[in-house]
Amino acid sequence: MKSRPRTTGGATRRQAMAEHVMRQGSASMTELAEAFGVSVMTVHRDLDLLESQGMVRKYRGGASALASSVFESNIAYRMTAQTAEKEAIARHVVGLIEPGSSVMFDDSTTALAVARHLGEVAPLTVVTNFLEAIKLLAPMPGIRLMALGGEYYPTHDSFLGVACVDAVEAMNTDTVVVSTSAVSDRHAFHQEQEIVLVKRAMLASGRRCVLAVDHTKLDRVALHRVAPLDAFDIVVVDSRAPVEAVQRLRDRHPRVEVAEVLDA
Numbered sequence: 168m169k170s171r172p173r174t175t176g177g178a179t180r181r182q183a184m185a186e187h188v189m190r191q192g193s194a195s196m197t198e199l200a201e202a203f204g205v206s207v208m209t210v211h212r213d214l215d216l217l218e219s220q221g222m223v224r225k226y227r228g229g230a231s232a233l234a235s236s237v238f239e240s241n242i243a244y245r246m247t248a249q250t251a252e253k254e255a256i257a258r259h260v261v262g263l264i265e266p267g268s269s270v271m272f273d274d275s276t277t278a279l280a281v282a283r284h285l286g287e288v289a290p291l292t293v294v295t296n297f298l299e300a301i302k303l304l305a306p307m308p309g310i311r312l313m314a315l316g317g318e319y320y321p322t323h324d325s326f327l328g329v330a331c332v333d334a335v336e337a338m339n340t341d342t343v344v345v346s347t348s349a350v351s352d353r354h355a356f357h358q359e360q361e362i363v364l365v366k367r368a369m370l371a372s373g374r375r376c377v378l379a380v381d382h383t384k385l386d387r388v389a390l391h392r393v394a395p396l397d398a399f400d401i402v403v404v405d406s407r408a409p410v411e412a413v414q415r416l417r418d419r420h421p422r423v424e425v426a427e428v429l430d431a
Contacts (some may be wrong), residue, residue, distance in 0.1 A: 170357050172195035174310075176215070177420040179400060180203055180205070180368075181213045181216060181217055182214065182380060182384050182406070183203070184199060184213055184214075184217065185211075185217050185223060186201060187199070187202060188217075188223050188230050188231070188232050188330055189232040189247070191213050191429070192231065192232060193229060193230065193232065194229055194230060195228055196210050196211065196214075196228055196229055196231040197215075197231075197246075197301075198229070199229075199423035200215075201270050201319065203204060205395060206280045207262065209374070214230045214301035214392060217230070217238050218230070222229070225244070236344060237271055241277045245275075245276045245367065247336050247427060248276075248381060248383075249381045249382075249387060249405075250280075250323065251381045251428050252297075252381040252382060252405035252407055252426075252428055253276060253277045253280040253381060253405075253428070254280055254429075255393050255405050255406065255426040255428040256277055256280065256281075256380075256381065256403050256404070256405055256426045257277070257281040257283065257284055257379075257431065258284065258426065259403055259424065259426035260281045260344060260379055260403055260426075261281060261284040261285065261287060261288055261429075263287070263342070263377065263401065264285075264291070264292060264342055266288050266289065266291065266426040267290055268292070268342060269291070269293075269294065269340040269341045269342070269344075270291055270292070270293050270294070270296070270323055270340060270341065270342045270344065270345045271293075271295065271335075271338065271340040271342070271344070271369055271372065272293065272295040272297060272300060272343075272344050272345075272366065273295070273296070273297065273343065273344070273345040273346065273362075273366055274295070274296055274297035274323050274327075274365075274406050275297075275326030275346035275347075275379075276343050276346075276361070277299050277379045277380065277381065278295075278297065278345065278379065279297060279299055279303070279344060281344055281379065282295070282300045282303055283303065283420075285304065285307065285310060286308065286309065286310070288309055289308065289309025289311055290310070290311070291309065292308040292309070292311040292313065292340075292341055293311070293312055293313065294309075294312055294313045294314075294338055295312075295313075295314065295315060296314070296315035296316075296317065296326045296327065296335075296365060297324065297325045297326050298319070298324045298325060298326070298362065299324050301314050302364075308423055310405040312419075314326075314337075315331050315335060315381050316330055317329070317330040317331030317332075318330065318331075322370065324360065327361045327362060327363060327364075327365055331365055332364055332365055332368045333374055334367060334370055335368040336371070336372065337371075338372045339372055339374070340372060340373050340374070341373070341374050341375065342373060342374070342375050342376075342377060343370060343372065343373030343375070343376045343377065343378055343428040344377045345366050345369055345370065345371050345378060345379070345393075346378070346379050346380055346384075347366070347376070347378065347380060347384065347389075347393050348384060348387075348394075349381050349383075349384055349387035349388050349389040350378070350384050350385050350386075350416075351386065351387070351388055352396075352399055352415040352418065352419050353395060353396060353419060354392045354393070354394070354396060355378060355380075355390075355392070355393045355394055355395075355396065355398075355399070356381055356387070356388050356389035356390070356391060356392055356393060357389055357390075357393050358389045358390050358391065358408070359390075359391070359393055363391045363393050364394050366394075366399065367393060367394060370394055370398055370399075375382050375397045375400045375401070376398040376400050376401075377399065377400065377401045377402075377403060378396070378401070378403070379403045380402070381404070381407075381408075382401050382404060382407045382408035382409070382412070384403055385404065385408055385409070385416070386412050386415075396416070396425070397419075397421070401422050402416060402420055402422065402424070403423075403425075403426055404416070404422045404424075404425055404426070405425070405426050406425050406426060406428045407428055408425070413425060
């Protein structure tokens with residue numbers, strides 16, 4: 168018989184519940200009630216609070232941390248997904264950045280992986296709306312950091328909205344690095360319009376634009392088109408991408424580069 172997690176307090180239970188959903192990807196109300204030894208009504212209330220904190224997405228009968236065509240997965244879940252692939256992409260993208268240049272990053276966890284390597288090509292001027300990246304880069308030697316403001320969205324741990332778009336439009340950087348939730352052979356997509364508007368503004372503000380996406384994003388679509396693939400100068404994918412998917416990209420784009428994933 169499986170032992171139930173101890174629920175010594177509401178906050179402790181909700182944290183454990185969020186971790187359970189992120190670990191499993193999704194969970195039903197009845198599953199969570201059974202796992203944590205509480206009523207379905209208590210699970211409802213816990214999930215309402217977790218959703219307001221951006222930890223999970225609640226749906227009829229359960230909760231999910233997974234992305235869909237209309238919802239992006241939460242930041243906590245994305246931070247743990249495809250880490251080897253994002254690291255490979257990050258190493259490759261850093262090699263495209265010139266010391267002394269300016270770089271703008273979006274609030275993707277792929278861009279965050281790139282940010283971890285920026286000390287290797289410092290000095291740089293870095294512009295971003297991603298709070299996690301701001302905290303990472305603030306103490307990094309050789310990095311002149313410019314933070315984009317706006318309304319804070321806990322689901323993405325970033326600043327979005329009109330104020331952020333206005334701030335982006337006032338900039339002109341050498342390189343822009345963005346990722347998107349889905350990529351077909353013609354377009355890049357994202358589920359949420361607030362993020363789409365910021366990404367579009369970023370693409371318009373860069374002299375050179377790099378799309379960095381791991382293989383799980385390929386051959387997919389989402390609710391909103393961010394931009395056609397020809398809006399990007401370079402597309403970087405990881406080596407775990409199917410050969411056929413990479414070829415379809417290359418049929419439509421002149422510069423698709425593959426980052427080699429190192430074996431563990």
